[in-house]
Amino acid sequence: MKLTAKICILATAITLAAGAAQATSIDPGIIIRDPVGCPNHNCIPITSLSFGFAVPSRGFGVLHFLNSTGVTWTSLILTEPGVPAVNVTCSSDVFSCGVVAFGQNGAKIVLTAINDLTGIPAGNSFEIILGCKNGKCNKWPERMEFEAVANSSVPEPGTVALLLTGLGAMFTRRKLASAA
Secondary structure (H helix, E strand, O other): OOHHHHHHHHHHHHHHHHHHHOOOOOOOEEEEEOOOOOHHHOOEEEOOOEEEEEOOOOOOEEEEEEEOOOOOEOEEEEEEOOOOHHHOEEEEOOOEEEEEEEOOOEEEEEEEOOOOOOOEOOOOEEEEEEOOOOOOOOOOOOOOEEEEEEOOOOOOHHHHHHHHHHHHHHHHHHHHHHHO
């Protein structure tokens, strides 16, 4: 086989693998949004930095909450046990949003207020939308429980990358020392 054909096959394989690794718009989504007020006065007051909620029976929907803790939330971690992290998308207008694996079939949705993002001030309402922006995504498992913790210490991505780089260097050095 010619070299150009091999390169084309390799490029195609890399492109397909990268596409498979990306979350698509059909994955279950979660959107954290800072609404104006509580529609129909139906916000659930949250009085503790730890709380839980369940997916509505339809598998999607909008949940309205009120931060009644007396403190501004600069981070929020939502943990769910039923959908692998690779299949979850998230977005927010008050937090930066990331998804990491939790066990074999779960995800932690990690939200942090950085740069111009405000988080959720004390006394403000917010929404958790179980769905996606275009409305064409998979449902969440019905009645699955989410655990939420506000203002827990969340390491910055740069800190995690630096830690992993250091551990990798130590592992490599140890391997080289034992091989000698």
